[in-house]
Amino acid sequence: MSALRGPVLRTRQLAVGYAGKAAATIEDLDLVGGVVWHVTGPNGSGKTALLKTLAGLLQPVSGRVERPCGMGRGGAIYVHSVPYLFAGSVQRNLDLSLPAPEEARVIATEFGLSTLLEREARSLSHGEQRRLALARAIVGRPSLLLVDEPEGGLDEDAIAAWRACALRTVEAGQPALVVAAHHPCALEDVPVCEVRL
Amino acid sequence: MSPATSQAIDLMFAEIGRALLLIAGGDVEVWQVTGVSFGVSVTAVAAAVALGLPATYLLAAAGPRSTRIGLWAAHGLAALPTVVVGLTLYFMFSASGPLGWTRLLYTRAAMALAQLVLALPMIVAVVLGALHRLPPAARESLATHGVPWTRQMGWLLWEVRSAIVTGTLLAFARAFTELGAALIVGGNIRGATRTLTTFVALEYNRGDDARAIAVGLILLTVALVTNSLMQAVLVER
Numbered sequence: 001m002s003a004l005r006g007p008v009l010r011t012r013q014l015a016v017g018y019a020g021k022a023a024a025t026i027e028d029l030d031l032v033g034g035v036v037w038h039v040t041g042p043n044g045s046g047k048t049a050l051l052k053t054l055a056g057l058l059q060p061v062s063g064r065v066e067r068p069c070g071m072g073r074g075g076a077i078y079v080h081s082v083p084y085l086f087a088g089s090v091q092r093n094l095d096l097s098l099p100a101p102e103e104a105r106v107i108a109t110e111f112g113l114s115t116l117l118e119r120e121a122r123s124l125s126h127g128e129q130r131r132l133a134l135a136r137a138i139v140g141r142p143s144l145l146l147v148d149e150p151e152g153g154l155d156e157d158a159i160a161a162w163r164a165c166a167l168r169t170v171e172a173g174q175p176a177l178v179v180a181a182h183h184p185c186a187l188e189d190v191p192v193c194e195v196r197l
Numbered sequence: 198m199s200p201a202t203s204q205a206i207d208l209m210f211a212e213i214g215r216a217l218l219l220i221a222g223g224d225v226e227v228w229q230v231t232g233v234s235f236g237v238s239v240t241a242v243a244a245a246v247a248l249g250l251p252a253t254y255l256l257a258a259a260g261p262r263s264t265r266i267g268l269w270a271a272h273g274l275a276a277l278p279t280v281v282v283g284l285t286l287y288f289m290f291s292a293s294g295p296l297g298w299t300r301l302l303y304t305r306a307a308m309a310l311a312q313l314v315l316a317l318p319m320i321v322a323v324v325l326g327a328l329h330r331l332p333p334a335a336r337e338s339l340a341t342h343g344v345p346w347t348r349q350m351g352w353l354l355w356e357v358r359s360a361i362v363t364g365t366l367l368a369f370a371r372a373f374t375e376l377g378a379a380l381i382v383g384g385n386i387r388g389a390t391r392t393l394t395t396f397v398a399l400e401y402n403r404g405d406d407a408r409a410i411a412v413g414l415i416l417l418t419v420a421l422v423t424n425s426l427m428q429a430v431l432v433e434r
Contacts, residue, residue: 057337072343084334087356096352097342140342 007032008143008176009054009076014063016049022061023049024197031144034173036166036190039180041197047180050197051078051146054178069143073097077142081149081180083133085121090132093121097140104139111135111161126153131161138165145169146178151186162186215407216414226387227396227411234392237305238373241312245368248313249320250361254350256321257328258336264329271325274318282314283381290382303384308392311378316368323364327357359430366427373419 007030017023024046031037031054039047052058055078056071069075077097085093090113094104108114111131116124121132130153137145150162163186169177170190179187219227256267288294290302301307335356339349354361376394383390385399393412400409 052337055341057341070343071341075343076341077343078337078341080334080338082334084332084338086335086338086352087358096339096344136342 008067008069010066011054012064012066014053014065015061016046016053016058017061018049018058020061026050026063026195026197029195031176031178033143033176034170035176036169036187036192037176037178037195038184038187038192039178039195039197040182045197047197048081048148050195051148051178051180054078054144055146067144073099073140074143076144076146077137077140078146079133079137079148079150081152083129085124085129085132088121089118090121090124091117093132093136094139096136099139099141103141107135107139110164112157127155127158130154131158134162134165142175144178145175146180148180149182150179151181151184159186163189166190212406212410213414216411219407219411220414224408224411227408227415229388230391230393230396230412231415233305233390234373234394237308237379237392238312238369240305241309241372242316242365242369244309244313245316245320246361246365249317249364250324250354251350253321253324253328254354256325257353258346258349261329264325267325268322268329271318271322275322277315277318278377279311279315279375280377280381282311283378286311286314286378286382302382303386303390305383305390307382308379308390311382312372312375315375315378316372319368319371320361320364323367324354324357324360327360328353331356362430363427366423366430370420370423373423374416 009029009031011026011029013028014026015022015024016026023044024041029037039050041047049058053060053065054067055076056065056067057078067076071077086096090108091104094108094113094117105114108117111134113128113132113135116128121129124132130150134147134150137147151159154162166177166179166187167190169175179192181187253267256263286307287302289296290299290307291297292302301310331353335353336349339352344352374394376398379385379390379392380395380398383392383395385391385395391399393416397409397412397416400406400412
């Protein structure tokens, strides 16, 4: 693990939730690149609210989030548990964060999407759509990647690609990876820090 | 069937026959008036699209409260009586009105402006409703991928493109077939501001039923084509 790097995100006395109502209070976190954080907890415990708050999509109910990296390409990117794919081809969705063409091609191949680039994104199977959402986030080269329930509907190949992505994160020292999941089998071989809600 | 009824039906078919001959024979005034109608309505609807889409996006982006207020206002204004719009603009553009200096009264520009007022709420109501129905994940996906707001507008409007087409066709149908505003601010001036609807009203008053029917048939055709296009868009969706 690369704990020597500076944090890409800090939280202090953070409470998260919706419409000003706290769903969870969070221990102080210092997220650094190359570390995988596994957020776990029962349904309704605030996992999604925490990830969206860390991503900058929700305001904290109280406390503060220090995120020097900002949102988007090179910053924090959040992947929904039910991803929204835009009308048009797989390639159009991969180009959302304006990656270099070669970069998008490599990630698409890793996630088994290289033969589907011209297909209408919404015509893909559920598992393929999840793979596309993960690939779309990774081509944005985030320094903080937040993934909500990544394994629902993924087949073994896709889970292997996702595991490879997590392992590469640890080896490369970036990004900081936060995963909300009940039992993420892809992370079994990956050293993780647990955040229990 | 009484002889009087039979005679009336024969007369009607004879007038429709004369009307079709007028259209097929290229009655100069009928086609000139059709051209003015299209010119004014297309200008008004193009302006309504150009103004309406960015305004609608900004309303939707400002949050659910502004969206609700925008929907309420747009639905209310979409039901504005055309004569009220015509009268309001008449008082503004009349010689003693606040905009009298523009000398726009009884011009095609004033008619296009009146039709813009009628068309804009239709486009805003339909497109804003569609944007409001998009899942929150659509906007969040753009934000989290760092897409700047100018590109976000393009991406989200593309998601609701069939609503844009539907709203535009509805707005065109409203503008093209309205009578009250065109009559009041246009003045039905021959060769200048006479449109299909004001022409029908004039010919009916003059008792030239064939010409009134000819122009009515053109209006009916445009309404049917617009409606068919709208149905095609909805089916494709």
